[in-house]
Amino acid sequence: MGNPKAFLEIHRQEAGYRTVHDRIHDFGEVEQTLNARERKLQASRCMDCGVPFCHWACPLGNKAPEWNDALYKGDWEQAFHLLSATNPFPEFTGRICPALCEKACVLNRFNHEPTTNRENECAITEAAFRERYIQPRVPVRNGKRVAIVGAGPAGLATANALNQMGYTVIVFERNEAAGGLLRYGIPNFKLNKAVIDRRIALLCEEGIVFRYSETITCNEAFTHQFDAVVIATGSPTARDLKVPGRALSGVHFALEFLSQQNRVLSGMEFSKDQIISAKGKDVVVIGGGDTGSDCIGTAHRQGCRSVTQIEIMSKPVEGPDDPTNPWPHWPRTLKTTSSHEEGCERRWNINTLEFLGADGKLTGVKVQEVEWKPSPDGGRPIMMEKGKPEIINAQLALLAMGFLKPEHPEYPDHVFICGDAQSGASLVVRAMASGLDAAKRVNKYLTRQTTF
Numbered sequence: 392m393g394n395p396k397a398f399l400e401i402h403r404q405e406a407g408y409r410t411v412h413d414r415i416h417d418f419g420e421v422e423q424t425l426n427a428r429e430r431k432l433q434a435s436r437c438m439d440c441g442v443p444f445c446h447w448a449c450p451l452g453n454k455a456p457e458w459n460d461a462l463y464k465g466d467w468e469q470a471f472h473l474l475s476a477t478n479p480f481p482e483f484t485g486r487i488c489p490a491l492c493e494k495a496c497v498l499n500r501f502n503h504e505p506t507t508n509r510e511n512e513c514a515i516t517e518a519a520f521r522e523r524y525i526q527p528r529v530p531v532r533n534g535k536r537v538a539i540v541g542a543g544p545a546g547l548a549t550a551n552a553l554n555q556m557g558y559t560v561i562v563f564e565r566n567e568a569a570g571g572l573l574r575y576g577i578p579n580f581k582l583n584k585a586v587i588d589r590r591i592a593l594l595c596e597e598g599i600v601f602r603y604s605e606t607i608t609c610n611e612a613f614t615h616q617f618d619a620v621v622i623a624t625g626s627p628t629a630r631d632l633k634v635p636g637r638a639l640s641g642v643h644f645a646l647e648f649l650s651q652q653n654r655v656l657s658g659m660e661f662s663k664d665q666i667i668s669a670k671g672k673d674v675v676v677i678g679g680g681d682t683g684s685d686c687i688g689t690a691h692r693q694g695c696r697s698v699t700q701i702e703i704m705s706k707p708v709e710g711p712d713d714p715t716n717p718w719p720h721w722p723r724t725l726k727t728t729s730s731h732e733e734g735c736e737r738r739w740n741i742n743t744l745e746f747l748g749a750d751g752k753l754t755g756v757k758v759q760e761v762e763w764k765p766s767p768d769g770g771r772p773i774m775m776e777k778g779k780p781e782i783i784n785a786q787l788a789l790l791a792m793g794f795l796k797p798e799h800p801e802y803p804d805h806v807f808i809c810g811d812a813q814s815g816a817s818l819v820v821r822a823m824a825s826g827l828d829a830a831k832r833v834n835k836y837l838t839r840q841t842t843f
Contacts, residue, residue, distance in 0.1 A: 397432075398501075407422075417692070419580065420486070420582070421580045430511065434506070445508060447719065449491060451477050453508075458473040459506060474515055482517070482590065483544065484509070484820050485510070485515075486586070488818070488820050495719035530555055536618055539562045539620075541562075541564065541571065541624040543570065545823065546809075547570075547594070550826075558833075558834075560599045562601045562602065570587045572819075575646070578653065580688055618805065619836065619837055620805065622812050623812055624797070630790075630792040630795055636748055639751060645676070647667060652693070673787075675701065675756045676791055677788065678791030679704070684731060688729065690787075705739055707726070740763070753786055755782045756782070756785050759776060759779070762777045805836065810825045
């Protein structure tokens, strides 16, 4: 802790976003960066607390006080080694993590100005790539083969860890490239796909084999080809909305919309009939989470006329504190993203009744305001109708209501599950942590098999 008074003298400074009128015309990353001097000043604000709640809150157990101190002292290489000791891909989390550590930061409790851990993390990792602190590490092989099914954040974390332990790792991916939701769900304006390509190239140099466009069935014939198999297929089934008019042209799952746009940016071509475009349209996004927010930003960049985001649940408290989930836990407060700032009408307590159309095409969404009342038995609140149904004009409706938790059959002992495939949809940082845990379980199993 180089400057014990920094948190009293230096205020939190975020890099911020590019201006709205500039960023909505392209898919370049919206977040800006601070210069090295400002970044070191931000790192100096970390107090190296006696009880580091940031470490407690992070699913990966990142030791933020340690690498913040190294960053403040100008030792970027040491900062990276401390960071990468717990985080296999800090270039991903440094861009898209909601930063559970920052909400648990003592400074957040003190004055709502937590240390800028996420931005510091990204800056450290970019410096490591730029200065070539990151070099391929090819381990000595131990003769055992492990298959990873799914190349999302959980699968990649598992593959990286097992590869470094000496296992021969083959990753099977049903899509044409690795990354999972990092590549096909998160827009380029939040995570440039060159960042993923850079990491995959490094993993290939280190000996991991990727096999793309292969849909794998984890049956006995497949699993018995390997000493261990890890299923990291995510939670691919989106929650549907089965109301009248669902089959109308113009009603799509959010991920259909987002993944297609990312593929277009990668150079893939689609026919006129296949394209899902918001250009010149009124868009309704059903679902108030991050995926819905990503749809809003993408719709703006495609040239939509308007965007309305509706959510069936009540409006979150407008923080910064959440009385029902107090510090150091994550505050469930109203979140306004860069996409929301670009223009969007947001409404809560809105239930979707029907999709309306003409000639097979969507023209509007019939909705109704509701209210939630406590259940007498203490269970899920009861939804009550409120007011009269109304129609929101729309030519494109995007369903962003989350994903269903996958169900799995019983697998042999040498088959393991991790990430969203195990827990249901969650955060990228949690998927990565689950992947690291899966690698430990695989290693323990195979080491025990060898020993006895």
